[in-house]
């Protein structure tokens with residue numbers, strides 16, 4: 001099993017900064033890459049990141065604006081938004097050493113190409129080794145050192161284990177897997193379903209409806225996952241059901257919070273990345289291409305796209321024909 005000592009995190013937003021802290025806690029040499037030279041300089045002197053208020057950056061965390069410096073690390077974690085992954089990888093790829101593990105930490109599916117996160121990595125850096133990290137984990141919780149568990153998948157089980165050893169600690173517990181596709185489908189779909197759960201809460205449909213929507217949401221996530229080759233144990237694990245439960249029930253979730261605002265007819269929270277908005281149209285295109293019925297995700301995509309009102313979408317879901325559970 002390889003052993004790794006250095007980690008670079010690309011993307012100095014909330015999640016990238018929290019993950020950089022994780023790697024420091026695990027005892028690695030860590031560099032955090034910020035795209036803007038100005039924010040790299042500011043973070044270096046203030047030891048704060050406005051995207052993660054209240055978190056003191058570790059004294060030994062290096063912050064850089066030089067992509068070539070970041071590319072020298074033995075492990076790369078990419079924590080940009082999903083739709084920015086290709087751009088970040090394109091800048092990084094020419095500097096990477098062969099076979100460097102590049103771990104996708106974003107949750108989404110690429111517009112236009114329908115590519116999952118590790119597929120974008122493989123397309124932009126064919127000599128790198130893609131992996132994925134996903135699970136129920138708010139950046140703020142992770143940055144505060146609260147206990148969290150996630151799934152970390154790579155095609156090669158030995159590599160997945162080695163990445164877990166390099167990043168894991170008592171408060172950040174990755175479970176290793178080789179089911180890359182299962183991990184990335186769970187992370188992408190849960191954001192769309194969290195918007196639906198938020199809408200139900202914002203519309204005051206009640207706790208029972210919230211539980212029913214979350215469960216039926218899981219059912220469609222699992223249908224798509226299985227059609228795409230994911231394993232059941234992944235779909236019911238941390239990166240699937242675990243993250244879905246968190247995001248469909250916690251006000252900390254930006255996707256859930258967006259749904260609540262929509263349900264109330266209030267303006268969406270400002271300056272907050274809600275990946276489900278970008279994932280919804282691609283997710284339903286992907287589902288259609290696999291002949292998979294995803295009524296809840298379809299309703300979210302139609303609401304976000306302005307094709308249907310929230311009331312009409314709710315009516316549509318409630319009047320679907322009765323059928324066997326599954």
Ligand SMILES: NC(=O)C1=CN([C@@H]2O[C@H](COP(=O)(O)OP(=O)(O)OC[C@H]3O[C@@H](n4cnc5c(N)ncnc54)[C@H](O)[C@@H]3O)[C@@H](O)[C@H]2O)C=CC1
Nearest residue numbers: 011012013014015035080081082084087088106107138139
């Ligand atoms: N915030 C959270 O609690 C969690 C977020 N995630 C996922 O992580 C991803 C990022 O989310 P956040 O960090 O919360 O968003 P954010 O909006 O706080 O930060 C995104 C960062 O990416 C940077 N960025 C954008 N394009 C870039 C590029 N080409 N090169 C380098 N940096 C670039 C931006 O400058 C910004 O600093 C999303 O896919 C999200 O779903 C996953 C787990 C937890």
Ligand SMILES: O=C(CO)COP(=O)(O)O
Nearest residue numbers: 135136137138253254255
């Ligand atoms: O992915 C997350 C928790 O696992 C963060 O959720 P939001 O992006 O909805 O805030």
